[in-house]
Amino acid sequence: MEFNRKHLLGLEGFTKKEITHILDTAESFKEVLSRPIPKVPTLRGKTIVNLFFEDSTRTRISFELAEKRLSADSVNFSASTSSVKKGETLRDTARNIEAMKIDLVVIRHGAAGAPHFLTRCVDAAIINAGDGAHEHPTQGLLDLMTLRDKFDNLKGLKVAIVGDIAHSRVARSNIYGLQAMGAEVALCGPATFMPYEAAHWGTEIFFDIDECIEWADVLNVLRIQLERQHKGLFPSIREYHALFGVTRKRLDQARKDITILHPGPINRGVEIESELADSECSLILNQVTNGVAVRMAVLYLLSGESEDGSAKGGES
Amino acid sequence: MDPAGLNRTVTRLAHEIVERNRGVEDLVLLGVRTRGVPLAQRLNGKIEQIEGKLLPLGVLDVTMYRDDVFKKIKQPVVRTTEIDFDIDGKTVVIVDDVLYTGRTVRAALDEVIDFGRPTEIQLAVLVDRGHRELPIHADYVGKNIPTSPGEEVRVQFKEVDDVDGVFLIKSGKVD
Numbered sequence: 060m061e062f063n064r065k066h067l068l069g070l071e072g073f074t075k076k077e078i079t080h081i082l083d084t085a086e087s088f089k090e091v092l093s094r095p096i097p098k099v100p101t102l103r104g105k106t107i108v109n110l111f112f113e114d115s116t117r118t119r120i121s122f123e124l125a126e127k128r129l130s131a132d133s134v135n136f137s138a139s140t141s142s143v144k145k146g147e148t149l150r151d152t153a154r155n156i157e158a159m160k161i162d163l164v165v166i167r168h169g170a171a172g173a174p175h176f177l178t179r180c181v182d183a184a185i186i187n188a189g190d191g192a193h194e195h196p197t198q199g200l201l202d203l204m205t206l207r208d209k210f211d212n213l214k215g216l217k218v219a220i221v222g223d224i225a226h227s228r229v230a231r232s233n234i235y236g237l238q239a240m241g242a243e244v245a246l247c248g249p250a251t252f253m254p255y256e257a258a259h260w261g262t263e264i265f266f267d268i269d270e271c272i273e274w275a276d277v278l279n280v281l282r283i284q285l286e287r288q289h290k291g292l293f294p295s296i297r298e299y300h301a302l303f304g305v306t307r308k309r310l311d312q313a314r315k316d317i318t319i320l321h322p323g324p325i326n327r328g329v330e331i332e333s334e335l336a337d338s339e340c341s342l343i344l345n346q347v348t349n350g351v352a353v354r355m356a357v358l359y360l361l362s363g364e365s366e367d368g369s370a371k372g373g374e375s
Numbered sequence: 376m377d378p379a380g381l382n383r384t385v386t387r388l389a390h391e392i393v394e395r396n397r398g399v400e401d402l403v404l405l406g407v408r409t410r411g412v413p414l415a416q417r418l419n420g421k422i423e424q425i426e427g428k429l430l431p432l433g434v435l436d437v438t439m440y441r442d443d444v445f446k447k448i449k450q451p452v453v454r455t456t457e458i459d460f461d462i463d464g465k466t467v468v469i470v471d472d473v474l475y476t477g478r479t480v481r482a483a484l485d486e487v488i489d490f491g492r493p494t495e496i497q498l499a500v501l502v503d504r505g506h507r508e509l510p511i512h513a514d515y516v517g518k519n520i521p522t523s524p525g526e527e528v529r530v531q532f533k534e535v536d537d538v539d540g541v542f543l544i545k546s547g548k549v550d
Contacts, residue, residue: 080452084453086455087436087453087454087455088453090457091439091456094489094490095490095491096489096490099439099440100485101438101439101440101444359453362445362450363445363449
C-alpha cells in the first residue's frame with residue numbers, strides 16, 4: 060500500500076484503505092512506546108516546527124512526544140510569545156520558517172483553512188492539528204484507532220457524537236473518518252449546536268440524549284466550551300447537564316454496554332458525569348496513548364520524499 | 376535448493392546453534408521480518424527436537440531503523456516488532472533469510488540493543504550471497520551462493536509463499 064498524500068489537512072475524502080494503512084502503521088509505532096527505550100531513529104535529521112496559534116496542551120504535547128520518539132528535531136512556536144503579537148502575517152511567518160529549512164509543519168490555527176493556505180506558501184509537508192471549526196484529523200484518527208482496538212471492525216458500528224457539533228472540528232474529522240470506515244454515525248445535541256450542514260452528512264440526528272443512547276454502541280462526548288453560554292447557545296451548564304449530560308443513570312436505563320470516548324479536556328459534571336469518565340466503559344486514556352502513536356505514524360508517512368529512487372538495499 | 380534440501384540445511388543450522396552454545400540455556404531467537412520469521416520458527420522446531428525445549432522467539436521489524444527509509448520512492452510499510460521477553464543477559468540469535476549488504480543486520484543490531492543488553496548477539500542466515508557493504512558476518516550460514524548484484528536470491532517458505540525453496544533469479548537488471 061502506498062501513501063501518496065503530501066499533507067494531512069483533513070479526513071474528508073480519505074478512503075478506508077488509506078485510513079487502515081495509517082492505523083496499521085500507528086499500531087507498529089505503538090509498540091515502540093512500550094519499549095524500555097521508547098525511541099527509534101526513524102526521523103533522524105528531519106526538522107519539524109509546531110506552530111500553535113491557539114492554545115493547546117494535549118495535542119501539542121502529543122505531537123512533541125511523537126516527534127521526540129521518532130528522533131526528529133522539533134521547535135515550538137506559540138502565538139502568545141511570538142512575532143504574531145508584533146503583527147506578522149501567517150504568510151510571513153511561514154516564509155521565515157521555510158527559510159530555516161523545515162521538513163514538516165504542524166499547525167493549529169483558529170481560522171479554518173489556515174493549514175491549506177500554508178500549503179500554498181511553503182514546500183514543507185503540513186499537518187493540520189486543528190483549524191477553527193473545520194477539522195482535527197489526528198484526533199479523528201486516534202478515535203478510530205481506539206475504536207478499532209476494541210471492536211476490530213468498524214463496519215456497522217453505531218457511533219454517536221454528542222455535544223456542540225457546530226463548533227467542533229473533532230466532530231467533522233470523526234464523521235468523515237467513521238463514514239469512510241463503514242460505521243454509522245449519529246449527532247446529538249441541542250438544536251443551537253447543530254450546524255446547517257448536518258443535514259448533508261448522512262448521519263442520524265437526535266435532539267434527545269436518551270434516544271441517542273438507545274441507538275448507539277459508542278458515545279463520543281465532546282467538550283462543552285463554557286464561553287458558548289455567553290453567546291446564548293445554551294441557557295446554563297446545569298441545564299445542559301440535565302438535558303444532555305451523559306450519566307450512569309442514563310446508561311443503566313439503556314441496559315447495554317456503551318463505550319465512551321472524549322477528546323478532552325473533560326468538564327467533569329457538565330457533558331459527562333465525573334464517575335463515568337473514570338469507569339470501565341471509558342476509553343479516554345487509551346485515546347491519549349493512541350494519540351502519540353497515530354501522530355508518529357502520520358509524521359512518518361508524510362516524511363517520505365520521492366527522490367530518484369535509485370537507492371539500493373531491499374534484501375539484507 | 377529444493378524443499379528436502381532446505382529442510383536438511385535448517386536441521387544442520389539448528390545443530391550448529393545448539394553445539395556452539397553448548398545447549399540452549401539463555402538462548403533466544405529473533406526472526407527478521409518477513410522471511411526470517413518462518414526460518415526462526417523452523418529452527419526453533421528443530422532445536423526442540425534436539426534439546427526438548429522451545430526457545431523464546433521474537434519478531435524484529437527493522438524498518439524504523441533502516442538507513443534508506445526515506446530514499447525509496449515508496450515509503451516502506453512499518454510492521455510490528457514483537458519481543459515479549461527480557462533479552463538482558465541472554466544470547467540473542469538474529470535470524471534472517473538472506474545476508475547481502477549487511478544493512479538490514481546493522482539495523483537489527485541497533486534495534487535489539489534498544490531492548491536491552493544481551494550477553495552476546497549471533498547471526499544465522501539461510502543464504503549468504505556476498506556483496507557486503509558493512510563489516511558484518513554471519514555465525515551460521517545455510518549456504519553460500521556467489522551472486523552478481525543484478526541477480527536476486529529468493530527464499531520462499533510455505534508459511535508465506537505456499538512453497539519451500541531457494542531460487543536464484545538472473546534478472547539482468549542492476550538495482
